[in-house]
Amino acid sequence: MSRSIVSTSTPHPRRVHLHAYERLRRICTEIQRGAYPTKAVLARIVERSPRTVQHDLRALVNDFGAPLAFDRANNGFYFTDAAWRLPPIALTEGELIGFFAAERWLRRLGAVSDVQLARSALRRLGALLPQEIVVDLSALEEAISFAPEPVLDASPEILRQLAAAAMRRQTLHIEYYTQSRAVWTQRDVDVLLLHNVLGDWYAIAYDHKRQAIRDFHAGRIGRLTETRRPFTPPENWDAQTYLRRGFGMFRGGRDIIVEVEFDPEQARYARERTFHPTQQRRELPDGRLRVTFETSEAALEQVARWLMQYGPQAKALRPRALRTMMKQKLTDATALYDETREADDDQNRVQ
Template sequence: MSQELTMSMERHSLYRIHRIDQLIRQSIYPNVPKLSRWLEVSTRTIERDIEFLRDSLGAPLKYDPKRRGYYYTRLDFSLPTVKLTAGELVTLYLGQKLLAQYQGTPFETSIIRAFAKIRTFLPEEVEVDFANLDEFLSFDVKPLRGEEQQVAHTFQQIAAALRDHETVKITYYTASRDSENTRLVDPYHLRCYQGAWYLIGYCHRRCEVRTFALDRIRKLKPVRRYFRVPPDFSLEEYLGHSLGIERGRQLYQIEIHFDAEAARWVKERVWHPSQEIILQEDGSLLLKLVLSGLGEVKRWVLGFGAHAEVLSPPELREEIAKEAACLAAKYQQ
């Protein structure tokens, strides 16, 4: 169903709700057959409108069997209204687009319903054409990584375990070793990063907090064993020295030199809270970071090709050199 048609249907529904409200306030005790006839819709549609008015909008609506019609038990009730500026309407549109990352999670249905209710109570004429916004605004929202139904099911199970503080038993696929293993995990947090959902929790096998990609969890089962999140656990501290989601076992003082071409782009962004940028006279720059783990920063630096050179630590410089040598060998064949 197109966005324009959906909006039109919602606004027709809004008109009926307002009209039903007006008729009830006139103390003429309208009933379903009469409303159906007056508003020229089916009785089932009117029944849904009555349910929405009573259950979703909280209308103090009662049916009088003697007068055979509806009335309000309190006259101080009024329909909610949403008055938004053009800028706020655009923000609402942007927010709906950005929430696409929750597709496949238990939040998806609630988000759709919430935005539908807001759109329903917008005025008939607004200054912003939502349909035309798609022509000049777009988002690179990463699609959900992994098979959607499988990830959604895993998400729901973990969300329940998070709520109940229940330990889960997972069979996890480790890509670097191309193998599966089973472990007990106390779920602490769910995090979405670049289109992928991750579980952060205490791993009983490694006796430390670890990060697990949901699309690599092959099996999951609650074990009816319960835990408490340690009071000293902090998500900010856990991920504080991560460039994104990966976390290593030790801190590294990282220095990367970017030539003048890359520097113009690199200096415009905050890549990490620890960063220090030192501009050079030739237009290049030196970027200093304090990170735990080298995997993410290695992949990030490789994305700049010859425009970036790792100066330290030696381990990262060596890893980059190996990758560069392998890449060069492929193109020399």
Template sequence: MARFREEVVAAMGDGEKHTRRPFERMHRIHEAIAEGRLPNCSSLAKELEVTPKTVQRDITFMRDSFRLPLVYDKKRHGFYYEGEVDDFPDFEIGAEEIAAMFLARTAADAIRGTELADKMRAAFGRLCRSMSERVELNWADLDEAFSRKVPQLPAREVKLFGELAEAVVKRLEVSFHYRKLGADRAEARRVHPLHLGEVDGGWYLIGHDEDRGALRTFALPRITRLKVSGRRFDPPADFDGREYLRRSFGVWTVAGDDSLTLVQVKLSDYAARLARERRWHPTQEVRELNAKGTKVEVCFEAGSLEEVVRWVLSFGSKAQVVGPPELKRMVKEEVKLMGG
């Protein structure tokens, strides 16, 4: 458990002018009690320039959350420690909690400017306020310690993302124009939006194309003239967005084909090291082929091979396709075309 000394959020609603943060107040209360001064709420309130109610709340928190053996002596009208207390405890927060809070914050930053981001920020704010008089995370300190490279969406795509996200959540039919890769012009689409997913830094919408009667995947940058209708729809009971993406190496899938193909690729040198450090696919397995770990075989199941070809070519001579034969053929053809 990592120790992380935090400032506690100033108590609100008492009406007094707070001159000290709660964590500092509690330190002062601890010192007065540890010195045997037998302070009470009234004397501490005067010293700390707060109300007796605030002091009582601090003492209750110290006793219940920090497990300090605080006892009030009715005869002498003051607090004392019933037991040995070496020092005032630091607020403990685990590595998992720090990571979760930080990633939640950066997730909201990635889609800032959208209605969804505003809702996420409000929910995050309620979570933090529920910890009032508990802890105030010092975001400046966290930003110095951690960073996350988040793709920054252009302003148009940010607005588009927010509108699509709301349509997905509320199950509202949408219409837009979409230009496929290699197409000369955009085509009108009428879609039931089912899922938004981020793959390799790009956002994609998975939806049921009503005119084509099948699931389709749409890249947000190629969506224009979006309109969200008031018509609600019921999503397919058996649809699972994560499972749909799982069938492909990236986002490409073969319409109407639910079959999966076992991909086997040998990687060597730096590519082998990367394979042990990264997970490119949910079904990925890595088998070491030599004692040094400089040769491995990567296996996973994919429903479409187009993006697997791109992945294999990214390693150049450090990659060798074992199977399937179709992937071998596709890679060879691409290398041949690259050579002119």
């Protein structure tokens, strides 16, 4: 039995503080997962009191017209209309392109102290973006320089058009450079999500030619045309589920469990990091840390590259395929610095 708590009056959207709006989005995302969360569960997720969550739920109904209901059988909240979404704060296309331009500008500036506040502000503004745009701006607050990073740049105008198509749910015709075959291809795509990973922008879209969801790097889109044809997302499309199955932008194949062990020194830093949305930590008595997460088979290559940066301070425990991959990579890397080989190379140069 369900009890609706939807207001019968016309919603009157009010000005919502940025922090509150971001909290409302997190609450909506959790309810949309279909797990029937309680007020206590939502309070833990947003790190607020149940009373604050009660005010937030009331605001969703009264100010945004959320079709919110409480299911007594499942003892939790749900939306009677599964397609309902929290309306984004209105951004003009000019403001949207300004956001993308600012993100690129700040990424290039690196760790200049005078722009740290601007980085923090931009990260907060990311909460205003529609849910079809996911941007990882957390690194912009860290005191590191992004200038040397090998990021494939994408123009703010291309990003604006991709974002607009995702929000309007209109098919795009794009010219895309396929890196593996070094050719330009023509594609009709339905952009489902515009996703940022460490400065690189990807359009996650349904590819009409392949009849499957594919990841398109925005920096490899040469030209795009608006078709004005509407599309409906695939019935089983869920952005968070899709992103969780990969590591970075690598995904595909069967699901696998990855387990990594950090030595005591590196564990101090690893405890502060979230390497994957599904990760779980296990503390060991001597200060070591084990991190376990779920990804897909095709992502193992990227996981191996990630582990290489830690050298002897991180060890792959499973799966066996990852351990084999790491052994081969480390063997190949060691061979590059073989002293006998270097001596032979030096002798050949002299001759």
